[in-house]
Amino acid sequence: MIRNALIRPLMALSLCLMAASACAGMAPDELVKNTSEEVLGIVRSDPDIAAGNTSKVIDIVEAKVLSHFDFARMTRLAVGKNWRNASDPQREALTNSFRTLLVRTYAVALAQFRDRTVEYRPLDQAPSGPDVMVHTTVATPQGKPINMDYRMGAVGEDWKVYDVLVDGVSLVINYRSLFDSTVAEKGIDGLVAMLEEKNAAARAGATQ
Secondary structure (H helix, E strand, O other), rough: OHHHHHHHHHHHHHHHOOOOOOOOOOOOOHHHHHHHHHHHHHHHHHHHHHHOOHHHHOOOHHHHHHHEHHHHHHHHHHHOOOOOOOOOOHHHHHHHHHHHHHHHHHHHHHHHOOOEEEEEOOOOOOOOOEEEEEEEOOOOOOOOEEEEEEEEEEEEOOEEEEEEEEEEHHHHHHHHHHHHHHHHHHHHHHHHHHHHHHHHHHHHHOOO
């Protein structure tokens, strides 16, 4: 299990790396390399973010990042086998709540990346199918770099992230164990309620 203190800021960086609106048709590794510094530059230079303005970080995430993540696919993978038992309204509620959870988690952690550097590795070969893995390495204050890999799928002319691996550990698989146990105990509606409770707690904390 990845420590929360590590996975949250690293997942935030995964959002940074996919940000920018002018990326249609760009190769996935080029997208990662060419767009990361734009968002990291905002984080480093914005005084409100430096002062802890979470709402402003959320605005940046929503404006520049969300279109580059396939949250529907991420939710389906995280829910796993229980997805087929969910009704269409339940699936929509799960996707919306999971999206909100991820965005708020990433936004809070995003401001921590003012001094991080990223090494980008080119693809081993040109994409030959609808899925590809992009590899990066993130420097850490502890000195040991962290490997971050992005599973991306082709959606029209764009590439969208549907999973992130931190030192080989999958984000969606990491959530799946929690989701499985919640569904086993409380059902699909219980999982929706759990996600909504987490989001409500995060909103309440942000207003205090």
